[in-house]
Amino acid sequence: MIPTDTHDTGTCQRISELLSRIGDKWTLLIVRALGQGPKRFSALKRELGSISQKMLTRTLRNLERDGFVDRKVTPVTPPQVEYALTPLGMDLFRPIAALAEWTFAHADAIDAARHAYDARHPDPDHRAA
Amino acid sequence: MIPTDTHDTGTCQRISELLSRIGDKWTLLIVRALGQGPKRFSALKRELGSISQKMLTRTLRNLERDGFVDRKVTPVTPPQVEYALTPLGMDLFRPIAALAEWTFAHADAIDAARHAYDARHPDPDHRAA
DNA sequence: CCGCATCCCGTCCGATACTG
DNA sequence: CAGTATCGGACGGGATGCGG
DSSP, X not given: OXXXXXXXXXXXHHHHHHHHHHXXXXXXXXHXXXXXXXXXXXXXXXXXXXXXXXXXXXXXXXXXXXXXXXXXXXXXXXXXXXXXXXXXXXXXXHHHHHHHHHHHHHHHHHHHHHHHHHHHOOOOSSSOO | OOOGGGOOHHHHHHHHHHHHHHTSSSHHHHHHHHHTSOEEHHHHHHXXXXXXXXXXXXXXXXXXXXXXXXXXEEOOSSOEEEEEEXXXXXXXXXXXXXHHHHHHHHHHHHHHHHHHHHHHOOOOSSSOO
């Protein structure tokens, strides 16, 4: 039994909200990149490769709003903007790292479960051709 | 600095995938409910209150496919289906609980950051009227 | 260099209605 | 009781073009 009794429904939804935020397509990659040290906008974009400016800007804004990332604008020409993790942002990624290690450790168990399930359910429709 | 060097980009995306899955609207609530012991479909629906049958079914299916939940059908009339966490499912929610506690501990820091940000950015448009 | 605005598509999710 | 089918709105996210 999991000791869930310390977490009520409201707390649970709050966690879910956070998970949704950091579980999106780009957040983890961006934070990982910033974990190596402060980076400029273009450097991030280059490092992530396939991300669009729109999503990079939006994700950074969300991270900034939540207090995980700090945005420093140097008003020169051309403009120069540097992003860095805040202490809170670094702290967040301790439990995230734990989850990451769990995922890494159990990735093949999950894969196996999926394959077994798919084999048990020969339904060709809702699993892409 | 976060020790991210043990996690390459591929691993990072994998984690992101898992986070997206469990960070959806209902998964955590359902797992928390099942953490108290096996439950039947209707019992879950009653407990969660506002969830639709569609989402409950879909979420349970996903959890089952990933090997986190076991589905036991008792072919009587009326039909009877019971859901329970698998050992893998219970194990997963150790790191999740750690993250939950972090969230609980820092919830007001995040709120404060958001309010500060919103105050700094008096943009009435993209934040609901 | 950095970021915003627009268009557009796919997916998520809720509401409703129907079946074994 | 447990589940499926269908419709429709909301949102995420990519492509492109414009402006400090």
